[in-house]
Amino acid sequence: QKEVEQDPGPLSVPEGAIVSLNCTYSNSAFQYFMWYRQYSRKGPELLMYTYSSGNKEDGRFTAQVDKSSKYISLFIRDSQPSDSATYLCAFALTGANSKLTFGKGITLSVRP
């Protein structure tokens, strides 16, 4: 079983749609859950960061973590063409040797 699995995509939606992006993980020791957004030919940038189970909202974006089922989701409301990018989930343990483990990323295209 892979440590992190992310829907492969690509995903194309019309402007204004609600988008749901998902990742599952197998390592129950992961404590930090992140979503990075990467525009074409750019480096990734942190979009959402959460530590605990539950929902975290930031504008049109909501990050959801379910530790018991080992999955995380990113919801985008009222999607815009500017949301077109690759979205990568990322996970981290706690402790001195905690590095990020990334999903493979899913490419989202929002059609005007």
Place this chain on the structure above:
Amino acid sequence: NAGVTQTPKFRILKIGQSMTLQCAQDMNHNYMYWYRQDPGMGLKLIYYSVGAGITDKGEVPNGYNVSRSTTEDFPLRLELAAPSQTSVYFCASSYGLGNEQFFGPGTRLTVL
């Protein structure tokens, strides 16, 4: 602040050539990382450093070397370039392991 900078942006190498990818950050971060990103494969950690003089291998270190003589700089050395090293290379830095990582714009390397 310039954040994380990388040079060069693009490079074409012949098989067997060597080169150094430069990375610098001006955020006084102790932690720095090198990733490679291949299409559909997410980010793979090559090497990381927790401070000047301290480096450690990541997931895919073979064929690469790093050094960290200052807090600001973290160059990646490719010896005897091979076609399998064709990729986009990202440097990143963070305040601590597991914290938000700030990425540079990337170096696109082709080995022919």
